[in-house]
Amino acid sequence: MGGTRHSGRRWIPATLLGAGLVTVLALTGCTTTGAGTAGVGGVGLVEQPEPAKLTVSPAAGAKDVGPGGPITVNVADGTLEKVTLTNADGKQVKGELAADKKSWKVGEDLGYAKTYTWSGSALGADGKNVPLSGSFTTVKPKSQIKASLNTGDNQTYGVAMPIAVTFDAPVKDRAAVQKALTVETSVDTEGAWAWLSDRSAHWRPKEYWKPGTKVTVKADTYGIAFGNGAYGRNDVTSTFTIGRYQVVEGNTQTHRMVVKTEAGQTHDFPASFGLESDPGRVTKSGTHVVMSKHASYGMTNPKYNYENVVVPWAVRISNNGEFIHGYAPSIWAQGKQNVSHGCINLAPANAKLYYDTVLPGDPVEITGSTQQLGAQDGDYYDWALSWEKWQKLSAEVA
Structure with a gap:
């Protein structure tokens, strides 16, 4: 088209003209979309500049607005000259104007049950200013x-x-x-x-x-x-x-606790796990996670009639009372049989060697017992769930 309008004229031969026939003038031309003025006689189209179009969130008059946002101003066909958001006391709220002056976003949290007022302007492509104004009110939460x-x-x-x-x-x-x-x-x-x-x-x-x-x-x-x-x-x-890679592998049947790092196996300790004949004392199979460590810790379990039994080099691996710790009285059983109340007992010297290497978040993988780590054991049983089961607990797929 080229923005130019073309026209042509076609004449009907005189021999075809009769009482019911008239001269037919056929005109052809271009069509355009959007703003503009069609040229006449070969004059091109002239696009008209657009005024600025503001999009404000929240809009003027909005109520019960969540102060978490979005709190933004955007402009099309123009640029933002100034954006101001003030609270009921007249104090200006911090905000950030984009480098291209096409958008503005709030830079601090708004308050609950407060009124805020927009002001400012945008300059349109047509050279005219469009004012920004209006107020909104944030929600009062229950x-x-x-x-x-x-x-x-x-x-x-x-x-x-x-x-x-x-x-x-x-x-x-x-x-x-x-x-x-x-x-x-x-x-x-x-x-x-x-x-x-x-x-x-x-x-x-x-x-x-x-x-x-x-x-x-x-x-x-x-x-x-x-x-x-x-x-x-x-x-x-x-x-x-x-931090560094370190994992503990504990096997209740071999009565061993092995420590591995990226360099390979660093320790293989004889251990005693929970007594398997009592369901309340079994060390749970599954991947535990180190939660904390204590140079000494007082163990209490009213069900089994002991209180504040202080043990050295205690590393908590579950909220159900499972620890890896030193315990001299069970050295005779370590590496041979399981006699503890659910903890992993080591000789105090071995417990200290392990304790010195521990980070919160280290995995402790237990195998061989008759019970599995699960939700009933509290934090952290995250790794006891398969990846498929884990994903199903996302709110995005619920």
């Missing part, structure tokens, strides 16, 4: 739910360490909350969130972490709707590192 993390900043963890976000009240809308949870890794790592209860979401990799991986976890839950009128009270984040 309750607020607090989040906490099991990992700390600048800490180092073992290759089986799960990430746990725990809430201080049940979460109704798990899908909405899960969208606010992110994990960033320095090494490509396949992993997924799983809800192990209505108050706890865990993230673990499909396979053990690669040593040296740097991890940042964020729970940006402030202002997020949790369901039933509850909203997030806070944001939490941590950045940590995965």
